[in-house]
Amino acid sequence: MKLSSKVLLAMAISSITATAYAEPASQDFVPTTLAGTSAQSEAKGFIEDFSLGGTTRNWYSHESKYRGGTFSYEKHGETRTDRNRTNWVQGTILNASSGFTQGTVGVKTEVAVYNALVLDRSKRDIKGGSNRTLADSDGNAVDQWSKLGLANVQFRVSNTTLTAGRQNFSSGIVDTIGNRALPSSFEGVSFNSEEFSNLSFQGGIFDRVSPRTEQSLSKFRSEYGNGTQETDKVSTLGVNYQPLKSLKTSFFAANVKDFWNQYYFGATHELGDTSQLGLTTGFNYYKTVDEGKKEMGEIDNDTFSLSLGLTHQAHSLTFAYQQVNxxxxxxxxxxxxxxxxxxxxxxxxxxxxxKSFQVAYAINMAEYGVPGLKFNAYSARGWGIDGTHYTGNNGRAKFAYDGIQSQDGEKHQEYGVGASYALQSGPLKATTVRATYVEHRGSEFQADGSIKEFRLVTTIPFNIL
Incomplete structure (x- = not known):
């Protein structure tokens, strides 16, 4: 089960959320022209634009399984179980970034040290850690550890930047995830080109990932495979295009060597005036087909979601439908x-x-005199899960999704509430505190089981230079 940062950081109610505007969303066409300015021409210099800062995050989670579910851990050579698991980690990022050198080709460097301090070190509490608390082979917490989270060199010409090394990257297929005490990052080469006013290009080739809760680099694996399949090459290329002031689109393709080829299309459209009533429509579509050695088995998958968000002043109501084919x-x-x-x-x-359907509600208390305070609640249901037709292939990947064959008419439901507050001024300005409670209940063979979780996450940004 993967915990999406959009919800578990507490405030997103779907992948597309209506945003309040003071005037009606314009439906005007946006012509494609060359960018009006060159970012490189405004470079201040390698030392002159140097910065040193970062964030520190206090990340707490308590989970309870129910309806017979348990967590397990080893003690004195015996496997023990209980319903609860707690993880509590302080994650700190110290980022040093130079400015771009001046001239036709600008050069800059970025280095970020990631450090984790485990605040709950009980073997019984962390239950082996998983991707929450780093643990050794005996299941004991690694009390404190550090690594290079980012280490790259960037070259820029005009508005096009090439980055080589360990880096962040964001697209609909390959995207840094930050829903733990520390985020992930990727090792490779990427580029971002913004030479046009409403059209940008992005791509990269990556061979390793720096996981959220590991010290070393790893090969890429799939989220839902059995963990034995690995690949050391992920290539992606895409475009972001805004044809209307109210419409943003993106298209990305990726080749995951010997796993799959995946294609993504996303669009967001805004209509109306949120002081009266605004409508935000979001559409996301993925096409996935097996590739090369078919390490994940035979795949032919079409998945989409459609969301409709209504916003009136401080209030947002979102409906979202999703379907896996x-x-x-x-x-x-x-x-x-x-x-x-x-x-x-x-x-x-x-x-x-x-198939699944979600209803979500959010309120921004700035409209009522408390800027920075937000609340949200949602309910989602999934049904019709059918893995009885899964065959894998006749080779070693036959059981890449082992156990899926028992899912015949499975269903599940999830409820969640959240609150967040961002400080608006003072020495701790932009500090955020997020609290969420989520309850998930699955039928007998639904993969995620039945679990309740409470999270409390405090993130404090800081600047040194």
Whole structure:
């Protein structure tokens, strides 16, 4: 089960959320022209634009399984179980970034040290850690650890930047995920080109991922496979295009060597005046087909979501429908947030042939004199999960999604509430506190089971230079 940052950071109610505006969203056409300015021409210099700062995040989670579910851990050579798991980690990022050198070709460097301090070190509490608390082979917490989270060199000409090394990257298929004490990052080469006013290009080739809760680099794996399949090459290329002031679109393709080829299309359209009534429509679509050695088995999967968000002043109400057409999970890369579907919540609602529907509500208390305070609540249901037609293939990947065959008419439901507050002024300005409570209940063979979770996350940004 992958925990989407959009919900577990507490405030997103779907992958597309209506945003309040003071005037009606314009439907005017946006012509494609060359960018009016060159970012490189405004470079201040390698030392002159140097910055040193970062964030520190206090990340707490308590989970309870029910309806017979348990967590397990080893003690004195015996496997013990209970219903609860607690993880509490302080994650700190110290980022040093130079400015771009002046001239036709600008050069800059970025280095970020990631540090984790474990605040709950009980072997019984962390239950082996998983991707929450780093643990050794005996299940004991690694009390404190550090690594290079980012380390790259960037070259810029005009408005086009090439980045080589360990870096962040964001697209509908390969996206840094930040829903733990520390985020993930990727090792490779990427580019971002913004030479046109409403049209940008983006791409990259990556061979390793730096996981959220590991010290070393890893090969890429899938989120829902059995964990034995790995690949060391992910290539992606895409475009972002805004044809109307009210319409934004993006298209990305990715080749995950010997896993799959995946294609993504996303669009967001805004209509109306949110001081009266605004409508935000979001559409996300993924096409996934097997590739090369078919390490994940035979895949032919079409998955989409459609969301409609109504906003009136401080209030937003969102309806989202999602459907998986395929005999396997809609899958994506582990340690990425490469799932922009509206119903990616505590559960991703991505079972074979699954359909799901979500209703979500959010309120921004700035309209009532408390800027920075927000609340949200949602309810989602999934049904029709059918993995009985999954066959894998006749080779070693036959059981890449082992156990899926038992899912015949499975269903599940999820409820969540959240609150967040961002400080508006003072020495701790932009500090955010987020609290969420989520309850998920699954039928007998639904993959995510039945679990309750409370999270409290405090993130404090800081600047040194």
């Amino acid at each position: 395929g005999n396997e999970y809609f899958d994506y890369l582990h340690e990425t947030n490469g799932i922009y579907l509206a119903n990616s919540l505590t559960s991703d609602f991505n079972g074979p042939n699954e």
